[in-house]
Amino acid sequence: MLEGFDLSGRVAVVTGGGTGIGGATARLLAERGADVVLAGRRIETLEAMAEAIRADTGRRVLSVATDVRKPDACKALIEAAVAEYGRLDVLINNAGGAHGHVGLHRMDLAKWDRDIQLNLSAAQYCAQAAFPHLRRRKGCVVNVSSMAGVNGTQGVGAYSAAKAGLQMLTKVMSAEWGPSGIRVNCVAPGMTATEAAELGWDKRGFDAAAVAKSAFSLGRYGTMREVAQAIVFFASDAASYITGETLAVGGGAKLGGMINFEDDEELGTLLTKA
Numbered sequence: 001m002l003e004g005f006d007l008s009g010r011v012a013v014v015t016g017g018g019t020g021i022g023g024a025t026a027r028l029l030a031e032r033g034a035d036v037v038l039a040g041r042r043i044e045t046l047e048a049m050a051e052a053i054r055a056d057t058g059r060r061v062l063s064v065a066t067d068v069r070k071p072d073a074c075k076a077l078i079e080a081a082v083a084e085y086g087r088l089d090v091l092i093n094n095a096g097g098a099h100g101h102v103g104l105h106r107m108d109l110a111k112w113d114r115d116i117q118l119n120l121s122a123a124q125y126c127a128q129a130a131f132p133h134l135r136r137r138k139g140c141v142v143n144v145s146s147m148a149g150v151n152g153t154q155g156v157g158a159y160s161a162a163k164a165g166l167q168m169l170t171k172v173m174s175a176e177w178g179p180s181g182i183r184v185n186c187v188a189p190g191m192t193a194t195e196a197a198e199l200g201w202d203k204r205g206f207d208a209a210a211v212a213k214s215a216f217s218l219g220r221y222g223t224m225r226e227v228a229q230a231i232v233f234f235a236s237d238a239a240s241y242i243t244g245e246t247l248a249v250g251g252g253a254k255l256g257g258m259i260n261f262e263d264d265e266e267l268g269t270l271l272t273k274a
Helices: 020-031 043-057 071-085 109-137 157-180 195-204 208-215 224-235 265-273
Strands: 011-015 035-040 061-065 090-093 140-144 183-189 246-249
Touching: 011 020, 011 071, 011 109, 020 035, 020 043, 020 090, 020 224, 035 043, 035 071, 043 061, 061 071, 071 109, 090 109, 090 224, 109 140, 109 157, 140 157, 140 224, 157 183, 183 224, 195 208, 224 246
Parallel strands: 011 035, 011 090, 035 061, 090 140, 140 183, 183 246
Antiparallel strands: none
16 A cells, blocks of 8 residues: 555544445545544444444444534544544544425425535534544544535535535635644535435436436446545545645536537547557
């Protein structure tokens, strides 16, 4: 392993760590040598992921049932991590999600509040609780946003607004905490084949592969592992001089133009020879 990517001896907290991108990130952190704390609302889901990571990596994994929408629960999570391992080096604010798909003109305001709490406020709650421990270790925070926070997505207005806010929180937090030696960065995944996403696609009859082929320059949706690799990069010393940034992991934009490159024989010849 390249030295900058080695996380041996470090401790990382991952919110929303029982499934999806959070679970994939926790696994990759452990593969690179970190001990991990998984946080989420369902302890049985966390324990299943923890057991799988322990078996595959031999690393220590702690599960802490946590509702990150509550400041006291976030504080208790950080305290449990430090009590178990004696230190905290990395905080991954991954917990998130949208409560239904509906236009802003008739969105239930209680659901608006829940989306803002889950996707924005929770990151502040956890980061503020973690600050003294991260300052001690010159640690880092990685926030997980979404391409919905970059471009916006109709039907999930609260989620989009919260994720955009998370990106600005990243920028301000990095400026304020940089003098303490704490790096703060953000990853914005695009269409990613998480367990929840695939269930939703199947339920709605949504052809994700076809949409991705037409929408993204790489012509496909992403995997959880691909997003996790970006998150863990920011958590590692390979990103030691990067802070305040948001990295899109979304397969690239497919732009319109005046030339059909697929039918351009000259371009095809050049690419073949390259």
